[in-house]
Amino acid sequence: KAGVTQTPRYLIKTRGQQVTLSCSPISGHRSVSWYQQTPGQGLQFLFEYFSETQRNKGNFPGRFSGRQFSNSRSEMNVSTLELGDSALYLCASSLGDRERTEAFFGQGTRLTVV
Amino acid sequence: DAKTTQPPSMDCAEGRAANLPCNHSTISGNEYVYWYRQIHSQGPQYIIHGLKNNETNEMASLIITEDRKSSTLILPHATLRDTAVYYCIVRASPYNQGGKLIFGQGTELSVKP
Numbered sequence: 001k002a003g004v005t006q007t008p009r010y011l012i013k014t015r016g017q018q019v020t021l022s023c024s025p026i027s028g029h030r031s032v033s034w035y036q037q038t039p040g041q042g043l044q045f046l047f048e049y050f051s052e053t054q055r056n057k058g059n060f061p062g063r064f065s066g067r068q069f070s071n072s073r074s075e076m077n078v079s080t081l082e083l084g085d086s087a088l089y090l091c092a093s094s095l096g097d098r099e100r101t102e103a104f105f106g107q108g109t110r111l112t113v114v
Numbered sequence: 115d116a117k118t119t120q121p122p123s124m125d126c127a128e129g130r131a132a133n134l135p136c137n138h139s140t141i142s143g144n145e146y147v148y149w150y151r152q153i154h155s156q157g158p159q160y161i162i163h164g165l166k167n168n169e170t171n172e173m174a175s176l177i178i179t180e181d182r183k184s185s186t187l188i189l190p191h192a193t194l195r196d197t198a199v200y201y202c203i204v205r206a207s208p209y210n211q212g213g214k215l216i217f218g219q220g221t222e223l224s225v226k227p
Contacts, residue, residue: 004157027153033214043158043201043217056214090157092215103215105157 004093004106018079021109025072025093032074033103034066039086049074050096052106085111118202123222125207133223136202139183147149147178149187151198192225
């Protein structure tokens, strides 16, 4: 069974640009969550999508947005990039049901803003 | 979600049991204890979770005290590949709350030969 796939693995962007990251969850998983990891702030929750609807949202500015497609694949977008957006962006998928609640993480996308 | 407290770092000799403690004194009755670990430069990996009974799987055992104010993750025979940051997370009813996980700073476990 394939795991969570994130693309691209590495990305370099310039301040002011925008970026789109992609996450393909494990087959059958309907929940996709996004996290930002930086040395200073650690792992922080961005948002979660479940059946194409945003179910949870963390404390990030509106420049960070996401969406989920009918096949559960998800994208997150960061507009007007700032140097501080340099981070490892992780996505996690889970079944989203009552019984199986563990989340499975991808390898992440390392974003560098210059 | 209840706050958790973990030691920032621990060492363990290869082949010995690694016992990682976590305090969650403000945990409420419907909150679960989850453990994840993150090996350098990889995504976090789910290890185990429990509500009030002790749990065991192929990776580890989770011991939750009777008052549920603390727990211990046990890796029975630590190997060098278990070197990682271990996160203890307390969360209410995962189904209702969805996929949101609040990570603390975790415990950096170093397994030494």
